Amino acid sequence: MKLIRWGKNGQEKTGVLIGEIKYDTSAFGEDYNEAFFENNGLERLETFLKAHEGQLPVISDKERLGSPIARPSKILCIGLNYAKHAAESNMAIPAEPILFMKSTTSLSGPFDPIIIPKDSVKSDWEVELAFVIGKKASYVSEADAMDYVAGYVLHNDVSEREWQLERGGTWDKGKGCDTFAPLGPFLATKDEIADPHNLRLWLKLNGKMLQDSNTDDLIFNIPFLISYVSKFMTLLPGDVVSTGTPAGVGLGLNPPVYLKHGDVVELGIDGLGISKQEAIAYAKD
Helix, strand or coil: CEEEEECCCCCCEEEEEECCEEEECHHHCCCCCHHHHHCCHHHHHHHHHHHCCCCCCECCCCCCECCCCCCCCCEEEEECCEHHHHHHCCCCCCCCCEEEEECHHHEECCCCCEEECCCCCCEECCEEEEEEECCCECCCCHHHHHHHEEEEEEEECCEEHHHHHCCCCCHHHHCCCCCCEEECCCEEEHHHCCCCCCCEEEEEECCEEEEEEEHHHECCCHHHHHHHHCCCCCECCCCEEECCCCCCCHHHCCCCCCCCCCCEEEEEECCCEEEEEEEEECCCC
C-alpha cells in the first residue's frame, strides 16, 4: 500500500495511492499515527480497502499533500552515513552511527515551501531514504530488525549549516527549523520495496542534478541502525528514522551553494515518488 495524507495544513485527512489515483480513506476513521501503527493499522486498512473497493471517493489532484504520517514522537536522523558525503564535509567516516534529532515541528508536506529561517545564510538540502517504525522497538537484534519496519518514505533533511556546525553544541539547532523535514509524497509499505539497500536517490536544484547516488553506498544499513538505535532509546510506532544523505549537498560544493529565495529543489527515490519544494525567505506574519 501507499499511504497519503491530504488537505489543509493541520487538518489533513487520510488516503491511499493506487496506481496514479488518490483515494480518500477518511471513512476508515483513523489518522496514520502512533496508535494506528501500534494497533495493526496497516492490516486493518488493507481489509477496509478490500471491503470498500470501488466505493472510495477520488481525491482531486488540486488538493495539497501533507506528510504521509501524522506528527511522530521522534524524527531521528543518521549523520554522515555515505562515505562520499563524509569526504565532501571534511569529516572522518564515523566508527559508529552519528545520531541527531529533528524537531517534530519541522515536519511538512512534500510540496510545501521550505521557509529559509530568519537570519539564515547557509540553508542546505539533503535527499534521504527514511523508514517508519511499525511496532515498539527496544534492544532489537539485527536479525529481527526488519520486522519493525512499517514502510519507507522520501525525506529532504533540510539543514542550516552555520547553526549546525559553527554555533557549538549539537547539530540539532541547524536541523529542526519549521519546514525542514518535508516527507512524502507517500509512505510505501515494506512489501512495496524489494530492497531498500539498492535504491537510486537524487536531488536537483533549479533543474541541475546535484545528488545522484544509491542506497547501496550506505555505511550502516537499516537492520544495523535499528539494532543500534534501540540500545539507546525506544523507537515507537510511527517514528521516522532517516538514513543519511549522499554527496552533492551545498556545503560540499566549491564554492559552497546555499538556498536562496525562489530556488526550487526536486528530489526522488526509486519506488518512493518525487517531491518538490520552493525556498521562501522568512517573513513575519
